[in-house]
Amino acid sequence: MARSATVAPEEAEAEMDTSQLFSSMQEQMDARRVFGEPIERGGVTVIPVAAVMSGAGGGLGDGRVASRPSDLDLGDAREPGGAEAAGGGFGLVARPIGAWVIRDGDVHWRPALDLNWVVAGGQLLSAVAVVSICLAIRRRRR
16 A cells, blocks of 8 residues: 655654654663763772663554454445544663773673572572472471
C-alpha cells in the first residue's frame, strides 16, 4: 500500500511526538551514562563505570474496529470506532559495576560489590541448608 507524500495535521503531530521521543532517547543514551566523570584525588584518578540497559516502544492506531472477526483482513469492512491516537515511551536502567583506577600510570579494574546480591545469595544458601537438615532428620526417624 503506497502512502502519499502529504501529511495530515494529526499525522504531523504524531510524527513530531515520535521525533521528540527519539531525540530524548538519543540524549539519554550516550557514553556519559556508562563512564562517569573522572574523579581525581591525591594523584589517583577514578573513572566510575555502569551497566546501562534501555528499551523503547510505541504505536499508533486509527480507532477503527472490525465489525466481525472475519473483517480483520479487510481494510474496507471496518467501522469507525474512535479517534486516532499515538503513544510511546522508553526506559533506562543503570547500575554501577565498578571503576577504573589510575595511579602512577598503572590502570586497574575494581569491580563494585552489589550487597543486594550478597544478601540474596546468603538467603538462598540458608534456605538450602535448612531444607537439607530437615530432610536428613526426617530420614533418620524412619
